[in-house]
Every structure is written in structure tokens, then in C-alpha cells.
Amino acid sequence: MNCPGYAVLRVGDFSLRSLIRGDAALAGRPVAIIAGEGRLARLAEVSPEAAGAEVGLAAGLAMARRPDIILRTRDPAAEAEANRLLVAAAFTLSPRVELTAPGCCTVDLQGAAPERVRALMDRCLAELARAALPARIGAGATPLLADYAARRSGGVLIVDDAREFLRPLPLGFADPLPAHAAILADWGLATLGELTALPKAEVGLRLGAEGVALWERAAGETRRVLRLAEPARTFVAQWAYEPPVESIEPLFFRLRRFAERLALELRAAGFVAETLALSLSLEDGTEHRREFRLPEPGADVDSWLRVLQTHLESVRTPARVTGVRLGASPARPAQRQDGLFDTGLRDPAAFWENLARLSALVGEGRVGTPAPADTHEPDAFTLQRPPEAVPAVADPPVHGPRGLALRRFRPPRPARVLCSGDRPVGIESEVAAGAVCRARGPWRECGRWWEPGGWEAEIWHVELAAGGLYQLARGAEGWRVEGVLD
Amino acid sequence: MAYAELHARSAFSFLRGASLPEALAAEAARLGLAAIALCDRDGVYGAVRLYMAARQTGLRPLVGCELTMEDGSVLPVLVASRGGYQRLCALLTAANLRAAKGEGRVRWGELAEDTGGLIALTGDEEGPVRRAWRERGAGAAADAGRRLAALFGADRLYVELQRHLLPGEDAGNEFLVDWARAARIPILATGGAVQASPADSGVLDVFTCLRHRTTLDAAGRRLSRNRERHLKDGRAMAALFADLPEAVENAGRLAERLQFTLADFGYRFPDFSVPAGQTQESHLRAMTRLGAERRYGTVSGAVHRQLERELELISRLGFAGYFLIVWDLCEFARRKGILVQGRGSAANSAVCYSLGITAVDPIGAKLLFERFLSEGRTDWPDIDLDLPSAARREEVIQEVYRLYGREGAAMTANVITFKGRSTLREVGGVFGVPPDVIGRFSSLFHGGDFPQTLELREQLGMAGLGASHPRLPALLETCRRVHGLPRYLGQHSGGMVLSAGRLSQFVPLENARMPGRSVLQWDKSDCEDMGMVKIDLLGLGMMAVLQDCLEICGKRGRPVDLARLPKDDPAAFAMIREADTVGMFQIESRAQIATLPRMKPETFYDLVVEVAIIRPGPIHGDAVNPYLERRAGRQPVTYPDERSRPILERTLGIILFQEQVLSLAMVLGGFTAAEADEFRRAIGFTRSPERIERVKVKFAAALRRNGVGEAAAESILKSIASFALYGFPESHAISFALIAYASAWLKAHRAAEFYASLLNCQPMGFYSPATLVQDARRHGMKILPACVLHSDAACRVDGDEVIRLGLGSIRGIRAGAIRGLLAARAGRSFESLGDFLRRTEFSAAELRSLAGAGALNGLAGHRRAALWGVEAVQGGDELFRWAAAEDPGGPAPLAMMSPLERLQADYRHTALTTGPHPMRLLREKLPGLCPAGKLGEGRTGRRVSIGGAVITRQRPGTAKGVCFITLEDETGFANAIVWPALFEKARLVISMEPALVITGKLQNEEGVIHVIAERIEPLPAIGLPEQASHDFH
DSSP: OOSSSSEEOOOOOHHHHHHHHHHHTTSSOOOEESSSGGOEEEEEEEEETTTHHHTTTTTHHHHHHTTTTTOOOOHHHHHHHHHHHHHHHHHHHHHHEEEEETTTEEEEHHHTTTTHHHHHHHHHHHHHHHTTOOOOEEEEEEEHHHHHHHHSSEEEOOSHHHHHHHSSGGGGGGGOOOHHHHHHTTTTTTHHHHHHHHHHHHHHHHHHHHHHHHHHHHTTTOOOOOOOOOOOOOOEEEEEEEEEOSHHHHHHHHHHHHHHHHHHHHHHHTOEEEEEEEEEEEETOOOOEEEEEEEEEEOOHHHHHHHHHHHHHHHHOSEEEEEEEEEOOOSOOOOOOTTOOOOOSOHHHHHHHHHHHHHHHOOOGGGGGEOOOSSSSTTOOEEOEEEOSOOOOOOOOSSOOOOOOOEEEEEEEEEEEETTTTTEEEEEESSSSEEEEEEEEEEEEEOTTTTTTTTTEEEEEEEESOOOOOEEEEETTTTEEEEEEE | OOOOEEEEOOGSSSOOOOHHHHHHHHHHHHTOEEEEEEEEEEEETTTTHHHHHTTTTTTTTEEEEEEEEETTTEEEEEEOHHHHHHHHHHHHHHHHHHHTTTTOOOOOOHHHHHOEEEEEESSSSSSHHHHHHHHHHHHHHHHHHHHHHHHOOOTTTEEEEEEOOOOHHHHHHHHHHHHHHHTTEEEEEEBSSSSSSGGGHHHHHHHHHHHHHHTTTTOOGOOSSSOOBBBBOHHHHHTTTTTHHHHHHHHHHHHHOOOOGGGGGOOOHHHHHHHTTOHHHHHHHHHHHHHHHHHSOOOOOOOOHHHHHHHHHHHHHTTTHHHHHHHHHHHHHHTTOOOOEEGGGGOOOHHHHHHTSOOTTTTTTTOGGGOOOOTTTOOOOOOOOOOOOOOHHHHHHHHHHHHHHHTEEEEEEEEEEEOOOHHHHHHHHTTOOHHHHHHHHHHHEEEEEEEOOSHHHHHHHHHHTTTTTTTTHHHHHHHHTTTTTTEEEEEEEEEEOOOOSSSGGTEEEOOOOTOOEEEEEEHHHHHTTOOOEEEEEEEEEHHHHHHHHHHHHHHHTTOOOGGGOOOOOOOHHHHHTTOOOOOOOSSOSSSHHHHHHHHHSHHHHHHHHHHSSSSSSHTTTTTTHHHHHHTTTTOOOOOGGGGHHHHHHHTTOHHHHHHHHHHHHTTTTTHHHHHHHHHHHHHTTOOOOHHHHHHHHHHHHHHTTTTHHHHHHHHHHHHHHHHTTTOOOOOHHHHHHHHHHHHHHHHHHSHHHHHHHHTTSSSSSSSSSHHHHHHHHTTOOEEOOOOOOOSSSSEEEETTEEOOGGGGSTTTTHHHHOOOOOOHHHOOOOOOOOHHHHHHOHHHHHHHHHTTTTTTHHSEEEESHHHHHHHHTTTTTTGGGGGSSSSTTTTOOOOOOHHHHHHHHHHHHSSSOOOOOOOHGOOOOOOTTGGGGGGGGTTOEEEEEEEEEEEEEEGGGTTTTTTTEEEEEEEEEEEEOOHHHHHHHTTTHHOSSSSSEEEEEEEEEEEEEEEEEEEEEEETTTTTTOOOOEEEE
């Protein structure tokens, strides 16, 4: 038995598979991916459970035929995650791997021992199946033949007699241009064999150079050089939940998927994990973060999950989880070399490392440069990552700051306010108390009226008889002292 | 002095205001304001509605406008006099006509030419002064203020102050007050209101998002900071400006200075240019006399008396010029060979008939002239002209522009409002509702505004937005508030307004999206309310069919004169009685087809009733069944009051026509003709239920006074109330019945010509070309496919029963390329495919369409050979096209298409097939289905299954949620009735599936056949083409 030369590792209905792999609620349900919008939306990929709804069907019609069908658009994050898993799996076959297309890797097997190759292929597919990404492998003398075989295959298919193999394959395998596909359909051609039965020159006369290339692809005559991919160097996976999650199950489901991929990447690159870093983003803007030093460095998914599960079962977060991130550290990364035009930090690697340490101490979302958020909501801000380069100096504002500066109390302090009519005449709070001798206002602000978290505030500036200027606000939580004006 | 709000924007600022003018007027009146000035952005779009609403409340409706200037600043101006109003209209027209729609900007230089009669405010945050202050500081703001002062003078410029309780707003106001005092310009407080009440502020935020094409989550600081930009009363304004009381007082003073309201806008209808020595009246009399002699031959005493009576009234009311202008347009159409016929109440006039404006003899038909015109009436009569749709109608419209100039005539506007599905789609997008939910909602409820059986909340639930969604309450409330607000301004389908002098002095004009047309800023109702004269030039698809059909008949030596069609033709009426009416005007719809076998029309007047009775008015008023029962003799003919017998005799005691309402009002209510007409107009005024209720009470009292019994009065009122839902005037029904009869006669006696014309005038009518072709085949017509060797551009009649499809029926072929082919073929016929390719100029895609449709079969043998042949000259390179081989049509190595493939290609390229109906190919595989043509053999109650392509789906508003479906198979049509519960269960299957199998109980009574649906499933028709369907649901 000869070594086949090339193998292609392919996931059928890749977008759909990636989506299902990332969402426990979709497993075993009738699901389809739609492409296009509104009334133009059509099914692009359909799960076997959605019998009666086929690819190309209008979304509305699919809903008519299968009222229980779940229609989703492609999920780039899920696909990126699945792609990384696939590439890692491909590296277990050979160090010469190309990410040919989403859900498709081509592997150069030249020189490999045939018996060992077959065993590796089986193991690779089993590993992917365990990670809920069922794939197929085709192998042949050229990348093209291997690709055709992968599309045709149910598991592993190695092409020996190319001519016989090619003849009944659907024309779409040769990836005709859409315009050519329409012409060929008009001609009544459905298979590669039917196309190659036409004289190549006549096809070229009608469809031009691309038509000749198509004919050659249909005949399996095309060869090419692989664009090799690099093995993974960083081992991190993350996910944002929409809507946020409240229980451990979806969290653990996602972490299992992460662990499967990271472990495979580490193994493919010849590493093991020393530590795992878990962080959970919470709905209230805080973050739960924990680093685990593994008792023994390794890439065993189950032992990682035991560590993570033990921890998660003991954690009570103050708010729902909006995102999860898992990192595995194989070794200390090399220091970054400055670019020719980089400015600023003398040792960026040390800076970012220190920043990371700070983040670990105070929380991931609590380090950065505060900047006002784009909202009317008082005191709303975002934390921006420190800029890599010194920003240009902005023009001075047309109208400079006016009046006294407000030093905010964070959080604002609850207060009891005595009013005469609408006007405050006395306050009592932990930061200020006494009779109000002058009050200015009210000003009114509101926002986010379209959801339960909407806010509304009536704002006053008061001067206390005993001295001191304060900003008061009356909102849903009652009166609060927002800050002192000085 | 009472405060007046002098700077308010309504929803007619299109996404810059949240309330209708009527809501602003009502709230202003409630708050006790003296006046309100509507300053909509770049127009006076809402001015009439404010004016009409304010008239009910005593509020003074002032006119203003926010002008977008060339530098992007927004200058509010208020109108002080008629001259100022005319200047404002001229400025807006000039800005709008030189720019694309919605991009008009006023030039400072133009404004400087004349600001007389206009008073300017410095504006809000977008105004020239505050904008300059914000962006460039105090010096620039003072410069901007000085420029305004130079333009308007210190007595016609006010420094506008607004306070919205926003932190930091004092700084700008302090500058304005300081500058105003230094420049000796008065200050003025305004609310800058963009909503009637705080509750509408959410709508404004949604509109802001729509303008910026963003969502509420991403809009950030572009959203309102609070809800304060609403109307406030004088006390609230005085409290806000307690430190500047003169600012509030000045608002009241200025309002008193503004003397202009729309009551004084000065519109006048143009005079008709008459020969020397003639007056409008004498010329009209002369033309009428000539016309009467032509129409009647001998003018009898009765005719003469009626003409004199009408002419005398027309002259007294000053409408002679109007009749002459309409007559002149009809004459133009006739000179150009364009069919024209007046519709509506004009057909009640013998003058209109004599002038050739209408085709109905009102004296012969005993029509009531008062429906058209009466003593004491102040509004203009309404003459609508039906013309062939598309190009021929455009000729008449352009003639109006030629006669009166681009600024002397314009189309009336049509205000497109937020409604139905579009509201949810737009608002939902702003709320961040996932696109798949909106898509699903659109699929489920794509009928728009027709009464749904489900609440919006339930509809959204079905579309995937759960009841617990945190944004659902706000979304529902916002949709409710947005519903009915204007979205953008379109143009009315045919209403044109003319004026003496420049129309642009009376209302601003702007460019319509259609080149060569201008549109004014008011809609049809606004124009009517302001007494502006509108002439409707309506495009009617059937008029185009008749025109085309007459031309074909003439060319074939079988000419037809529509004016001399035989009366009550038996063959035509036999078809009508059998409901064999596909393609006929007005009587081809599913509802008509379901009524005709019961109605059994035998005479022309039966047709008039048939046209009028299947309308929302009579259906809603429960008039249909009683009429049919009385006609069949199963119910006695009774009258609500013996005095109504002469009025209702023709309609068997049932009120069907508006003229009958008028006569009843006069005879039973003792109304004068003018009062009766006012009564009729009021009950048709659907914008105001209160107004309808008021006149109903008045009429009921009049009936009682005149001794009409309680039960009879109630029955009359119920019937009359249904006219609020579009009852017909009898004259209009007669005009339409004339066209319907003409179409029936042509189908009966010139079938080939009629079908060819129907196909040539698509899209129009109720049925798709595919259905028309199948109907033609069932009537023995042979339909030949389009062919480059034989076809013309349009469909052609090749024999009394042979129609050749035109090359224009093939999709995606340019008319110019077809003209080139015809010219080449006229010189010498094509010898081969190579010869054809060399001498024509079709694109690659067009050649593929020709080949796919079988139009090249005569040169290539079969479609695949043609497809193979035409590609040979493409070669992927257009450059070498002309260097093609001598004969690219050599033997093709491709197999012929199968029958199913040919069918698919037919539908893909022509949307129809000249071959067998698609259902014939399936029939053997579906043995349980009863063909439509055999349903008549079954008895009521039998369970049957029908199947076929869905050609209509209807859920009319009058049917209380019932859905009607028509399926077409190779033998004809099968109708099904779906009750609401089943419809909701199978809504998606019904709405989305192109072909259905419906099982249920047969109902076969009086020749009307329905299946009462019990089960609805998709037809398993893999590979069959999808047919077009006529959907209203």
C-alpha cells in the first residue's frame, strides 16, 4: 500500500456543526443556518433532525414546514473555535498543515508510513468526534483528490482509481463560479464525468480560462502547493454569553469545549499545561478570576475539567455570567521585540505583564484608563485599554469648564432630604447634613427607558447653611448625595 | 397676556417630531395657549392639519418653518402676512426643486432678497447663533446674530431662549441674553416642543435612531437627555423663565403680531384661455351645446332643461373654467388617441357627458345631479379621469405641466405612515430585536394592516420574542404610539393641483422621485380642506388593455367601437353568469366570482349593481345577502319607509349608492341638496369618528321630525353608516360597469385580441400571466411561445384563436435590443444561429434567457443546443464576440430538456408556460385529489381534497379573520374557505407554500363552489415552479 500523499480533514456543514458544538441546547434538535436577510433568507445548512426542510428553502417556508425548526445565522466565534480545534487535530497527522477553508484542513502526508497514517487518521477522527466535531478524511495523490474524497467520505476514504472515483461526483465538488454553475445547470450537467465528457477545448471556447480550469478540476488534473499554517502559540479560549447564564451547566459545557481544543493544541505543539487561568465576566461589570497550578503539568481534558468543576461548584457569583475565558500556560512567552516605529514603553512585555498582575489582583475589568461612556447617564464610564502609543494632543474645547468642579462620591451616598414643595430645604446623610440655605435646580435626566434598567434623575445643587455645596439627585432609589462641588 | 408656543415641530418634520399636528393642537388648547406656530423642518407639511384641528378649539394656528440653510444651520421663521407666506413657499420650492428629494437647502443670498412678512428666531441648538457659539465661541455667534439682524432688522428678529432643565444649558442662554441686550434685540421664550406630552419622548428617541440608522443601545448621546421638550402652559413657562419674564410676555405679543393663518392663503384656480369675445361661461355653454348635439343627436326638451340647469349653476358657482380645463385635457387625450373616461360623481352631470368627459348619459340613467354639484356648495366638484396606465397617462400629465409650468401644477402628496409590519420592522430594529425574529414576524404577518386576529404581543410571541422579554412592554407601547405617524412623503397616484399664477406661492413644491414630476407638500385631504382644485388623472390597467385591444382589432380588420357595443350581449352575460370572468374589469376577483352565479346578471344595470355590491361598504352594511335573496325571490322586497320606494326601487329596497343616501336625506330628512351633500361627505370622513357621530345624530333627529319610524330610521342609519367604508356613487358604478361590460364583450367576441392585450399590459388585474394563459387555453386559445423568428416585442394575434407571445414577455431582455432584432429581421430573416448572433446586440445574459425560454429553437433545434450555441460567442471575453466562428450553432453535445426541465425553464424566463399546466405533470401521482373542474359534480357535504398552485390568498377586513384561498390546476380554479382557528394554526403553511393540498367539506350551492377547509398541507411538488399569487392578508 502506497502513502496517499495528501489528506483532507473536512467537517461537513461546518457552520451548523460549529454552532451545535457550542450550544448544548441545540444538540439533537432540528436546526438550520440561514443566509440572507428578510424574505431573501434561505437555508444554507440543515441538521438531519430537520427532515422536510432542505438546503435552499426560503426561511419562511422552512418555518411553515417545520414549525419547530430553529433558525440561526452563522456564528463567527463558534466557527473560529471549531477551526482552531480542527487545525490542532490536523497537526496530529503531520506538521505540514494548511487551513484551506473554514472547516477544511489539507495535510501533506508525503513520506509518511502508510500503516501509521491510517491509524493516525482513525485516532484523529475519534478525537474530533469526542470533541463534538464529527469530521471526515479523504486521501489521494493530490490535494484536490483528497478534498473530493473527504467530501464523499463517511469516515476515511482513500482514492486509488482517480478516474472511476471522479466520474459520478456532483459538479459542485469542482467549485464552479456561480455564473458557470448556472450555465452548466442550463446545459443539464450534474456530474464531473458529464463535464469532462465534453471536449475541453469546446468548454474553453465557451467558458474561457476559468472554464478550462474547471474542466481540469473536474478531471482531477490540478496540483498546487500548500500554504502551511503555524501551530498555535497561545492557548486561550473565550466566549461571551447572550443572554447571560445563571447555572453551572452551560458554563461547564463551554469549558469542556475549550479544554478539548486547548489540550489538542498543546499536544499538537508538543506542550503541556502548567497552569490554567479561568475568568468569568459578570453582568454587574465585575469579574471572577482564578488561576490553577496543575498538580502535574499535562494535557488531559478530564483532569483539567475536574479541577475546574471542583472550583465552579464552590463559587457563588454576585451576578449572572456574561463571558468565560480559559487560558493554559505552557511556558513563559518570549519577550516581544520592539518594532521600528514603536514608541513609549521601554519594556512592553514587562508592562503588560505587570498590568496583567494588577488585573489579577483587582479584577480584569478594573484596570485601564477611564473614559466617559457615550450616554447621558451620570458618571457612566468605560475603562479603555492603555494606548500602545502616546495619543496626539486634542484641540482645546471652545468653552472651557465652567463653575465649580464636582467631586463625585462613588457610590453616591443615600440621604434623607426635607423638601418645601419640590425644593430641598434640609439634608441628612453620612457626608453632609444640615439646613439648606440655597438650592438651584432641578435639572432632569433620564435614559434606557426601553428596558427595566431605565433610570431617571432630578438633580439639585444645594448650599448648606453650615457651609458646603453638594449635588443631590432624586431617582428611583430616593435621594442621594452625588458629590461635593469645590 | 396668554402664552403662545411659537416653535413647535410635529411628526411632519419626518423623524424630527413625535406628535401629529392634531395632537399638538389638542394639547395646546388643553393647556390654554393662545396660539401655536408649527415650525416643521423644511416645509409646511402639517400646516393644514393644524389649521383644521385648531379651528375646532379656538386656538390660533400660526404658520412657521425651520429652514435648513446652506451651511447646515436651521433657521426658524414665522409667517406674519400673506406675502411672507408666499415668500416662504417660494424659498422652500426653490431649495427643493434644485436638489434631490430631502436635500434642499436655502441659500443665505436668496433669503436676503426679500424677508418681508417673515419673522426670524435665532433658533435652538441647531440655529445659526447657538450652533456658532457652541462650535466657534462667542465672537462667531455674535457674527451670526448680526447677519440675522441685518436680514430681518431688529423688529423682525427675536433671540430665542429655550430651557429644557438640562445641566449646563444656562451658559448658552446667558450668552444669548447678553448679546440680545447689547444688540437691542428682543428675547423670546419658546418650548422648542417636539412632542405634545412627555409620554411621546420615547418615540422621538426611536426616530432619532432611525435617522441615524442605529439602535437605542448604540445611539449614546444622540438620544434625548430628558423628556422636557413638550408643550407647556403659560404658568410653567413663566416659572421656567422667572428671571426673564419679558421673554415669555414677548411670545404672547409676537403671536398677536402674526396675523397670517391659512384662512388667508390666497389660492385661486386658473382661468381657461377662451377665444376673444367669449367669457368662461359663454365658451362652456357653446362647447356643451356642440357636445350635446354630438352625444344626443337631437337635444330633447328634457336634455336641454337639464343642461341649462347645470350650466346656470356652474356659472353661478364660478366653476366654468374648471370644466373647460378638464374638457381641454380630454380633448388633448382624444387628439392623441388616448382613451379617457371620467369616473366618479362627474358622471351625474349632463354637461360632463356632453363635453365628452364622461361616458354615461345621466338623463337616460336617471342619475342625481346633486351628488355632483348643488346649490350652496362651496367646495370644488370632483372630476376624476381614467386613462390607460403607464406611458399614455404620463403623456397627459406632462401636457398639464406643459400648459401650466413646473411651478403652476403639481401632484398631490401621499403621506406614507408607519403601519403594520413596517412599524414593527423599523421600531423592532431600533430596539435590537434580532433580525431572525423580525424576519419571522414579517413572514407570519406580511399582510400589513389588515385586521389581525392576534394582538401584537401574541404575534411577536409566535415570531420568537417571548412574553418575558425585558424590552417587550416598551416595544409594544412604542409601536402603538408610532403607528399612524408620517414616515415619508410620496406622491398620490394621479391627483394634480393647478392654480392661477404660480402654485408654488400657495404651497411649497418639491421633486418627486419620478423624473419630470413635482409634488406639493399637502395630501389630497389637505388640498380639499383648503379648497384647492384637484384633477385626478388615474391610470387604469384595463383602460390600457382596452386601448391595446382596440388597436389589435383594428389592425386585424375586426374593428370595435366601444361606444357602439351591442347592449346586453347574451354571450357576454352568459360568461358573466358562469363566473367565467378572469381578465374582466372589476368582476374577476374571487369575491365577485363567488357572487356572480347567485346574482345571475342579465342586463347592464345588473352589472352596475354587481360592481357596487362587492365593496366593503355594502358588505359591512350587510346589504349583499338581502339583495341577493330579494333578487332570487326568496325574500320580499320591502322599504324602510314608503316614501323611499322611488329611491330604492332599482336596488330592491337596499341602499347601495351614495345618490340614494342623498335622496333619502332630502326626501325623508328634509335636507337641502347642499345639506344632503354635506351629510354624505361627513359620513365618508373616516379621519373623525366624532364628526360622523354628530351628523348621524342630526340625521336621526331629522328622520324623526319627518315621521320616519324608529326601526326604519335605525335601518337607514346602519346602511348609511356603512358608506364610511367606501360606498360607491351610482354614477361611478355605471362608469366602471361600462368598462367591465366592454371587457366582457371583448372576451366573448375578441378573445384572442383580449388575452393578448391583457398579457401586453401586465402587471395589472387580479391574475398573473401564467393564470391568464391557462384561462386562454381553457377557452380554446393556442398560445405560441416567444420566438426570435416570428414574435414581435408585444404579444400578437396570429389567428382568431392563436396568440404569439412577444419577446418582451421574456424576463431581462432590453426593449432596445428587441427593437434592434426586429429591425434586423425586417431587412432579412435570420438564416442560422450564427447569423442571428452577428446581426443582433443582445448581452450574454439576454442570449441565455432567449435560449432558455426556447425563443432560439427555430435556429438551434432545441433549447440546450441554443444554450450551447450562444455560449460559443461569449468565450468569457466580450472583445472577441464579433470574431466568433462562422456557425456556432453546430451539433451540440447536450441532451434535450425533459418536459419538467422545459416547464421550469418556462417559468424561470417568462413566469408562465405555453405548455400543459404544471399540475398535469403531477396528477397521476396524486390520485386522491379532485380536479377543480369536477367539483361542480359533487354534492354539498362531501369530503374532498383539492390541490394546486395558490393564486390568491385573501383575508379581507370585512371577513372577521376568515381566509379565502384559490388554487389553480389544469382544469380551473378551486376556492377554499379557511376559518380563523385553522388559519392561525396553519398560518405559515398558507402564507408561504406556493402549492397546497386542502381537504374539507364541499359546499356547492347555486353554482358557487367552495371547500370548507379542515386540513391544509403543502403540495408535494418537488421541482415544480412557483407561481405568482395575488395576496391580501
